Ligand code: IPE
Ligand code: IPE
Ligand code: MG
Ligand code: MG
C-alpha cells in the first residue's frame with residue numbers, strides 16, 4: 393500500500409487537547425532532571441539525552457499524570473513514574489530501530505541513535521535507559537516504600553511484556569504462530585509490544601493516587617483498550633501518512649512483512665476496530681466521573697492522531 397498525505401478519515405493537523413501542552417511541559421522538565429547519571433561516560437550521557445529528549449509526543453507520561461488526576465490524585469506526585477515509563481519507551485524505540493530489529497534510520501525527524509552514534513552506543517544507551525527507569529522508581533522520591541515496590545513491579549511486568557511482544561513481532565515464535573489465526577496473533581503482538589507499557593503508564597498514575605480496587609480496575613480496562621488502539625493507529629499511520637509528516641519512515645510494515653491490523657483486516661476494518669476500542673476505553677472511565685474528563689479528551693486525540 394502506498395502512503396498518502398491523508399484520507400477523509402484521517403485529516404492532517406489533528407491536534408492534542410489544549411491542556412496537553414501544559415502537562416507535556418511538566419513532563420519535559422522532569423525528564424531533563426531524571427537524566428543526570430554522573431557515573432556514565434560523556435558519550436553515553438549524550439546518547440541517552442539524544443534518545444530521551446527528541447521530539448517525542450510524551451503520551452505515556454501524560455497518561456500517567458492524567459490517570460493520577462482521574463483517580464483524585466495530584467499529578468505532580470506522579471512525575472517520577474511518568475519519567476520512568478518514558479525512559480522505558482525511549483529504550484524500546486532505540487532497540488526497535490536497530491538493524492537487527494526494524495532497521496530504521498529516521499526517528500522523530502532525526503537520524504536514529506545507531507545512525508547518529510553507532511550500533512554499540514545505541515544498544516548500551518537502551519540498556520542504560522532501562523536501568524535508569526528502575527533506579528528512579530526505587531529511589532521513590534514522592535512515594536512510600538510500598539508504593540515504590542508496586543510501581544517497580546508494574547513497570548517490570550510491562551517491560552517484560554513489551555520485550556515478549558517485540559520477540560513475536562521480530563523473530564516470531566513457531567509454537568505461538570502455529571496456534572493462532574492472523575487476527576488473534578496480531579492482537580496478541582500489539583497488546584504486548586505496545587499495549588502493556590501504555591496500560592502500565594495509566595496504572596502507575598492510579599497507584600500513586602492510591603486508587604481503590606474499583607478505580608484501578610476502571611483505569612486498567614481503559615489502559616488495555618487505549619494501548620491496543622494506539623498500535624492499530626500506528627499501523628494505520630504507517631500505511632496512510634508520509635515520512636515528512638510523521639518524522640519516521642512509513643510504508644515500511646508491509647515491506648518488512650509485519651503482521652499489522654491494516655494488513656490482516658484491511659484499512660477500513662482496522663479503523664473501525666480503533667474506533668470501537670476508543671469507545672470501550674472511554675466507557676471504562678465512567679466510574680471516575682468528571683475527574684476523568686482530561687483523560688477522555690486525550691483519548692479522542694490518540695484515536696485520531698496522524699503522527
Ligand atoms: C511509537 O510510539 C512506537 C509505538 C509503540 C507505536 P510514539 O508514537 O508514542 O512515539 P514518540 O514517543 O511520540 O516518538
Ligand atoms: C514499536 O512498534 C513497538 C515498540 C515496542 C517500540 P513499531 O515498530 O510499529 O513502531 P515504529 O513504527 O517503529 O515507531
Ligand atoms: Mg517494531
Ligand atoms: Mg519500528
Ligand code: MG
Pocket residue numbers: 626627630
Ligand atoms: Mg509502526
